[in-house]
Amino acid sequence: xxxxxxxxxxxxxxxxxxxxxxxxxxxxxxxxxxxxxxxxxxxxxxxxxxxxxxxxxxxxxxxxxxxxxxxxxxxxxxxxxxxxxxxxxxxxxxxxxxx
Amino acid sequence: xxxxxxxxxxxxxxxxxxxxxxxxxxxxxxxxxxxxxxxxxxxxxxxxxxxxxxxxxxxxxxxxxxxxxxxxxxxxxxxxxxxxxxxxxxxxxxxxxxxxxxxxxxxxxxxxxxxxxxxxxxxxxxxxxxxxxxxxxxxxxxxxxxxxxxxxxxxxxxxxxxxxxxxxxxxxxxxxxxxxxxxxxxxxxxxxxxxxxxxxxxxxxxxxxxxxxxxxxxxxxxxxxxxxxxxxxxxxxxxxxxxxxxxxxxxxxxxxxxxxxxxxxx
Numbered sequence: 069x070x071x072x073x074x075x076x077x078x079x080x081x082x083x084x085x086x087x088x089x090x091x092x093x094x095x096x097x098x099x100x101x102x103x104x105x106x107x108x109x110x111x112x113x114x115x116x117x118x119x120x121x122x123x124x125x126x127x128x129x130x131x132x133x134x135x136x137x138x139x140x141x142x143x144x145x146x147x148x149x150x151x152x153x154x155x156x157x158x159x160x161x162x163x164x165x166x167x
Numbered sequence: 168x169x170x171x172x173x174x175x176x177x178x179x180x181x182x183x184x185x186x187x188x189x190x191x192x193x194x195x196x197x198x199x200x201x202x203x204x205x206x207x208x209x210x211x212x213x214x215x216x217x218x219x220x221x222x223x224x225x226x227x228x229x230x231x232x233x234x235x236x237x238x239x240x241x242x243x244x245x246x247x248x249x250x251x252x253x254x255x256x257x258x259x260x261x262x263x264x265x266x267x268x269x270x271x272x273x274x275x276x277x278x279x280x281x282x283x284x285x286x287x288x289x290x291x292x293x294x295x296x297x298x299x300x301x302x303x304x305x306x307x308x309x310x311x312x313x314x315x316x317x318x319x320x321x322x323x324x325x326x327x328x329x330x331x332x333x334x335x336x337x338x339x340x341x342x343x344x345x346x347x348x349x350x351x352x353x354x355x356x357x358x359x360x361x362x363x364x365x366x367x368x369x370x371x372x373x374x375x376x377x378x379x380x381x382x383x384x385x386x387x388x389x390x391x392x393x394x395x396x397x398x399x400x401x402x403x404x405x406x407x408x409x410x411x412x413x414x415x416x417x418x419x420x421x422x423x424x425x426x427x428x429x430x431x432x433x
Contacts, residue, residue: 074233074237075233077237078230078231078233078235078237079230079231081230081237082226082227082230082231083227085223085224085226085227085230085361086223086224086227088223089220089223089224089227089390090390092220092223092386092390093220093386093387093390093391096382096383096384096386096387097387099383100170100174100383100384100387103170112379112380115379115380115382115383116379118379118382118383118386119216119372119377119379119382119383122216122219122220122223122386123216123219123365123368123369123372125219125223125361125365126219126222126223126361126362126364126365127365129361129362130241130244130362133237133241145238145241145242148241148242148245149241151245152241152244152245152248152362155245155248155249155252155366156248156252156362156365156366156369158252159252159255159366159367159369159370159373160369160373
């Protein structure tokens with residue numbers, strides 16, 4: 069059986085990615101333009117926000133898919149999604165080789 | 168001025184990536200290192216942000232066509248994310264020469280593979296449509312999960328090591344070994360790249376290896392370039408674009424080798 073074609077599921081996940089990608093584009097653009105207008109650290113702070121949004125987008129995408137699997141009582145793929153989420157968050161919690 | 172150059176660079180990397188199916192990371196990392204004087208580890212971390220942007224933008228399009236196998240993608244992501252996070256940590260202990268050498272080797276290997284295959288990056292498969300204009304996917308059942316997971320671990324590891332997406336590994340594995348239709352394999356690989364790159368990018372970010380002032384213009388350029396590329400793709404003869412890409416990759420591999428042997432003075 070083919071595993072694709074669950075329109076509502078696909079749309080929800082696509083929405084997370086679209087909002088993330090466009091949001092990042094918009095914030096980064098605002099940061100770039102402010103480089104010309106505002107002196108000091110503010111542009112870098114805005115751009116850092118864009119980087120953090122881009123790092124968060126895949127994490128939120130995994131979380132949303134995991135919750136949707138659990139709502140469908142698809143425990144196997146719910147568990148897999150939260151496993152992926154755990155790997156992503158472990159990277160955020162444990163920093164090795166930092167200086 | 169540098170921001171404008173980076174924006175243009177991101178635009179062309181995104182455009183070439185969308186046209187050929189080879190992601191922008193392969194070009195961005197060495198160009199950032201060679202022409203913008205950014206240490207290679209930070210070049211890798213920064214180009215990962217462009218890789219995530221490309222994946223998010225293009226994957227949302229594939230999802231709306233319902234050609235992405237989210238269950239398969241999520242399963243393989245267990246392996247790609249793990250591999251990417253592990254190598255991202257390991258990279259912290261590598262010096263510049265090892266990374267530049269590895270990257271030059273990877274560029275050479277990829278260029279030769281493309282040339283041997285006669286400029287074919289992706290196997291073309293015309294999608295079929297039903298009377299409602301929806302894409303028709305033949306029924307399939309993914310097979311050989313252990314093999315797929317092992318290959319994904321390698322693809323993820325390369326992603327964390329070199330700041331690339333790893334699509335050229337994942338697509339053939341899903342298509343040839345896992346019995347997944349090519350259209351679904353391409354969309355699912357694209358879908359996985361964002362999470363794979365994020366797994367390593369988070370580690371790079373914590374280490375301070377993502378330069379936000381560089382990532383910003385790159386992300387803006389890549390976003391615009393990949394949007395245009397996705398629109399142009401059906402109308403452009405990709406074979407010549409691929410040869411252009413191979414030329415750039417060989418040039419960058421050569422420059423990296425020179426950089427390596429002259430100790431960074433060239």
